[in-house]
Amino acid sequence: MDSLSRRHLFGAAGTLMGALATLSVLGADALISEARAQGPAKDRLVIGISLEPPVLDPTKNAAAAIREVTTPSIYESLGRIDRNGAIGPGLAESWSISEDGKEYLFKLRPGVTFHNGEPFDASMVKFSLDRLFAADSTNPAKSLYTDIDKVEIVDPATVKVTLKSPNSFLLYSLSLGDAAIMTPKTAPTNDKSPVGTGPFVFKERKEGDSITLEKSPTYRDPGSIKLNTVIFKIVKDPSAQVNALLAGDIDAFPGFQAPELVERLKKDPRFAVVIGTTEGEVILATNNGKKPFNDLKVRQAIAHAINREELISAESGYGVPIGSHFAPHNKAYVDLTKTYPFDIAKAKALLAEAGYPNGFEATLKLPPVGYAQRAGEVMANQLGKIGIKIAISSLQWPQWLSEVFKERNYDLTIVAHTEANDLDRYARDGYYWGYDSPEFKAKWREVLAATDFTKRDELLKEAQRIVSRDAVNGFLFQLAKIGVWKKDLVGLWENSPTPQVDLTGVYWK
Amino acid sequence: MNTFFARASRHVGFQVGAVLLLLFVGTALVSLLWTPHPIDALNMRIKLTPSSPSYLLGTDHLGRDVLSRIMVGAQTSITVGLIAVAIGLTLGVALGAWAAARGGWVDEALSRTSDLIFAFPAVLIAILITSVLGASAQNAILAIAIFNIPVFARVTRGAALAMWSRDFVRAATAMGQGPVGITLRHVLPNIASVLIVQATIQFAVAILAEAGLSYLGLGAQPPVPSWGRMLRDAQTYIFQAPELAVWPGLAIALAVLGLNMLGDGLRDLLDPRLRLLRVG
Numbered sequence: 001m002d003s004l005s006r007r008h009l010f011g012a013a014g015t016l017m018g019a020l021a022t023l024s025v026l027g028a029d030a031l032i033s034e035a036r037a038q039g040p041a042k043d044r045l046v047i048g049i050s051l052e053p054p055v056l057d058p059t060k061n062a063a064a065a066i067r068e069v070t071t072p073s074i075y076e077s078l079g080r081i082d083r084n085g086a087i088g089p090g091l092a093e094s095w096s097i098s099e100d101g102k103e104y105l106f107k108l109r110p111g112v113t114f115h116n117g118e119p120f121d122a123s124m125v126k127f128s129l130d131r132l133f134a135a136d137s138t139n140p141a142k143s144l145y146t147d148i149d150k151v152e153i154v155d156p157a158t159v160k161v162t163l164k165s166p167n168s169f170l171l172y173s174l175s176l177g178d179a180a181i182m183t184p185k186t187a188p189t190n191d192k193s194p195v196g197t198g199p200f201v202f203k204e205r206k207e208g209d210s211i212t213l214e215k216s217p218t219y220r221d222p223g224s225i226k227l228n229t230v231i232f233k234i235v236k237d238p239s240a241q242v243n244a245l246l247a248g249d250i251d252a253f254p255g256f257q258a259p260e261l262v263e264r265l266k267k268d269p270r271f272a273v274v275i276g277t278t279e280g281e282v283i284l285a286t287n288n289g290k291k292p293f294n295d296l297k298v299r300q301a302i303a304h305a306i307n308r309e310e311l312i313s314a315e316s317g318y319g320v321p322i323g324s325h326f327a328p329h330n331k332a333y334v335d336l337t338k339t340y341p342f343d344i345a346k347a348k349a350l351l352a353e354a355g356y357p358n359g360f361e362a363t364l365k366l367p368p369v370g371y372a373q374r375a376g377e378v379m380a381n382q383l384g385k386i387g388i389k390i391a392i393s394s395l396q397w398p399q400w401l402s403e404v405f406k407e408r409n410y411d412l413t414i415v416a417h418t419e420a421n422d423l424d425r426y427a428r429d430g431y432y433w434g435y436d437s438p439e440f441k442a443k444w445r446e447v448l449a450a451t452d453f454t455k456r457d458e459l460l461k462e463a464q465r466i467v468s469r470d471a472v473n474g475f476l477f478q479l480a481k482i483g484v485w486k487k488d489l490v491g492l493w494e495n496s497p498t499p500q501v502d503l504t505g506v507y508w509k
Numbered sequence: 510m511n512t513f514f515a516r517a518s519r520h521v522g523f524q525v526g527a528v529l530l531l532l533f534v535g536t537a538l539v540s541l542l543w544t545p546h547p548i549d550a551l552n553m554r555i556k557l558t559p560s561s562p563s564y565l566l567g568t569d570h571l572g573r574d575v576l577s578r579i580m581v582g583a584q585t586s587i588t589v590g591l592i593a594v595a596i597g598l599t600l601g602v603a604l605g606a607w608a609a610a611r612g613g614w615v616d617e618a619l620s621r622t623s624d625l626i627f628a629f630p631a632v633l634i635a636i637l638i639t640s641v642l643g644a645s646a647q648n649a650i651l652a653i654a655i656f657n658i659p660v661f662a663r664v665t666r667g668a669a670l671a672m673w674s675r676d677f678v679r680a681a682t683a684m685g686q687g688p689v690g691i692t693l694r695h696v697l698p699n700i701a702s703v704l705i706v707q708a709t710i711q712f713a714v715a716i717l718a719e720a721g722l723s724y725l726g727l728g729a730q731p732p733v734p735s736w737g738r739m740l741r742d743a744q745t746y747i748f749q750a751p752e753l754a755v756w757p758g759l760a761i762a763l764a765v766l767g768l769n770m771l772g773d774g775l776r777d778l779l780d781p782r783l784r785l786l787r788v789g
Contacts, residue, residue, distance in 0.1 A: 238745060260570065264748040313553035314571060368726070370745075377571060377731045381551050392730045394644050 042508045043228040045489070047501060048241055048253040052208065052234045055191035058177035059131065062140035064418060064499035068255070069211055069232050071177035071500045074115075075196035078106055078125065079175030085330070085420065085497030087175050091120065091197065092159075101166030101451035106159045113218045115201045118183050122153040128181045129161065129174075141178040143428070144169070147448075166449045168456050169421055176498070199225045199504055209234060226507035238370070245271065245484060252485035254492055254501055257370055259316040265484050276481040276495035277329040280416040281322055282371055284379060284474025287410055289434025297354035299471035303340035304347035305386045306379075312477050314374045319477035324468040325423055328478055329495060332457035336468040336475075347386040359387020362411040366392060367400040372414040375476060379414065405432045416479050420498050423460070426467050435472045516778050523774025529767025537587050540580035548577045549732045557750045566756050569739070570746055575753065578734040579760050585646070585735045586764060589728075590715040593650045594708055597657020602704065604658065605665025606696065609673060610688040619666070623659030631656040631714075632721055639727035646729040649722045653715045664707045668700035702779035706772055713768035720761045736761050 053065040058075065072080060072090070080090035092106040112120035131137060132145040139145070147167040152160045163170065173179060186195040194202045200213035211232045215225050233250055235241045238258030244250045245265060256262065266273050284302070292298045308321040320328050323336030351359060362383075366376040373394070380390035390412070395403065404410040410432075417425070425431050427444040443463045450456035468475065481496040491506035517523055545565070552572035560567045566575040608616040626634070635652035642648045672678055672695065681691050722728035723737030731738065736757040743753035 239747065242748075258745060260745050261748060310551065310553050313556070373726075373731075374570075378551060380732055381549055381571075384549070392732070394726050394730060396640065399643070 046231045046251045048250040056194040057191040067177040067499045068501050073200040074194045074198045075180035077179045081498045083493045102163045104161040108157045115195045121156040122159045125159045126151045127184050144173040254483045256482040256484050259318040272487050274483040274494045278479045278481045278496040279420040280418040280479035282416045282476045285413045286473050295354045297350045301347040301350035303471040304343045307342045314378045318480035322475045324464040326464045332460035334461045339468045361389045364390045364392050364412045365410045366394050440466045522770045526767050526771030533764045537583035544577035546574035546577045582734045582736045586716045589719040590712045593653035593715045596654035601658045601661025602665045605662040606692045608666045609669035626659045644727045649728040653718045668703045669696045672696045706776040709772035713765045
């Protein structure tokens with residue numbers, strides 16, 4: 001009996017390990033044969049993504065993967081974010097803003113039809129915008145739109161949006177996938193079978209495998225779209241992503257997340273490896289509401305203990321140091337990496353002043369993502385040098401969201417904030433950092449009220465300085481966007497100012 | 510006892526197993542006092558370097574000495590394995606002996622419960638437990654201990670039942686000794702050899718399970734070195750430094766192989782019945 005049970009247990013453990021080890025090899029073979037059978041196609045593009053969109057409606061869920069697949073390919077918004085992060089016309093052809101910054105007049109684009117044949121007009125805009133800020137709105141980005149007072153239809157091609165108070169980010173917010181324009185007829189079912197006005201129509205979804213889009217026959221400018229079929233293929237494991245690329249099963253991986261594997265792809269002449277920037281600030285998020293992190297001196301000590309060079313080296317060199325919560329590619333960026341320069345002696349002195357001459361113990365809760373796992377181990381080591389003894393615990397995403405983000409039951413965590421213009425989080429009450437600064441809140445109101453963008457940039461710089469000076473979080477580095485695609489593919493974004501994959505200008509040479 | 514050593518000197522498998530175990534335990538003991546380099550000394554400038562005189566097995570993705578981490582990893586394996594097996598042994602033997610002594614519904618209930626646990630792959634149970642309770646070395650120990658309990662309970666019950674039908678136990682019953690006394694005085698001493706063999710083998714299983722859990726990120730948390738975790742980290746650098754995956758893999762394989770050979774050897778040496786069966 002004992003030898004039987006023993007074999008049983010071994011079998012389970014052994015099979016698991018063996019399966020994981022051989023998975024990549026077998027996977028690669030299967031993919032190679034598949035790719036050969038299909039041959040080259042010049043109007044078909046297979047894009048790899050590492051996370052699966054939970055639903056296909058960006059107004060229902062905050063997952064970035066939804067925006068990658070649907071915005072702006074399926075759904076469009078009033079404005080449109082371009083490859084540099086600037087806002088251009090989308091479903092609104094043009095707009096004007098009143099002197100006091102409270103009234104926006106949108107002139108809508110003519111000749112636009114939804115995929116189900118309905119013509120687009122002002123009533124759909126009113127419907128879609130009303131859902132954003134309504135009291136019972138379940139939009140994941142609701143807080144971006146609560147400054148809206150009312151939306152009125154001036155005529156079928158004009159919409160007036162009135163604000164309660166000026167909001168200089170409104171145009172940006174109305175260009176996000178969260179503010180996608182939908183028709184009332186399909187809005188309830190868009191999470192499963194999305195219908196929008198974009199250049200591609202949803203064809204089919206294979207759960208856990210792929211999402212297929214096809215060129216829309218009703219698109220207003222069909223000649224500009226060169227691709228007939230676009231397949232988003234979900235490949236979670238980084239090694240499998242590399243194998244899929246090498247085998248030719250995937251043409252492009254715009255958001256490749258394993259910097260340590262990029263060297264392998266760089267050696268392959270078939271691929272272009274394009275390093276760009278993202279809006280993802282990787283921070284050592286700190287629970288400002290909890291002892292001892294409520295003490296500015298402790299947070300300053302942590303800031304002095306951060307060696308960004310080492311952290312970025314652990315990311316194989318892909319990343320840009322940051323000193324505040326702001327993306328370096330942004331026009332309003334100010335370099336604050338020297339606010340609290342790396343200085344262990346200073347850090348120790350500050351800890352002693354705060355009453356912790358021998359340091360203290362703290363936990364570091366890490367989400368299951370590569371950059372957090374890598375930076376976590378380095379960070380634990382760096383904080384150990386000033387006497388802060390770190391216990392790491394790895395969480396799954398749902399656990400992280402409930403324990404850290406909702407219940408604020410944590411000391412430290414490492415996470416990337418990938419939304420653009422997310423400095424407003426520091427003005428939010430009850431946000432998971434527990435930062436409450438009347439000074440910052442006042443500054444942020446000024447930022448929102450500034451309709452002159454030059455002035456707003458200056459105010460944004462001041463806001464960055466406050467956050468940096470208060471050492472709210474440990475500011476580590478900006479994630480790099482690593483794009484890998486076939487050399488003869490043209491038009492994909494090299495930077496990622498917002499989590500979108502814009503396919504309108506993409507074609508094969 | 511003399512015959513034990515005489516037979517042991519002819520049993521090659523047992524000897525190889527014993528040497529490997531000594532090496533394994535010895536490495537862990539040495540690492541308590543000395544490692545070539547501090548195990549958490551990061552040095553990005555020398556990350557992923559191949560073997561060299563100062564770094565015999567090279568360095569990992571954070572520039573730490575792989576040899577030192579393998580050595581300390583042995584500590585992790587032994588700690589997790591020992592505690593898990595000790596818990597499993599204590600509870601399992603108690604339950605198994607109870608079932609054998611009491612019989613009836615207790616026996617039935619325990620047997621069916623252990624059947625139920627066996628019906629699940631052990632690693633799945635472990636993953637379930639660690640994902641509910643959170644990933645840590647303690648929870649990995651708990652998970653491994655839990656699937657060790659029915660193993661020991663079964664072995665103990667089977668062997669103890671055979672003892673209960675032996676004449677000397679019946680005689681003790683007739684003389685009025687209670688079930689607890691008989692279990693402690695007559696049954697357990699006579700099935701000790703079976704339990705020792707089983708414990709050795711379960712130790713190997715526990716080491717493998719710990720490595721498996723750590724590989725999945727559910728075992729010992731960094732920066733504590735663990736062989737399974739090292740394999741996991743090495744996997745992402747497989748194109749740049751393939752040898753990084755070899756060393757922890759080899760360590761796991763040798764430790765498990767050693768314990769298995771030792772267990773098989775012990776079985777042959779301690780249990781004459783099985784030896785006869787094999788010959789016959």
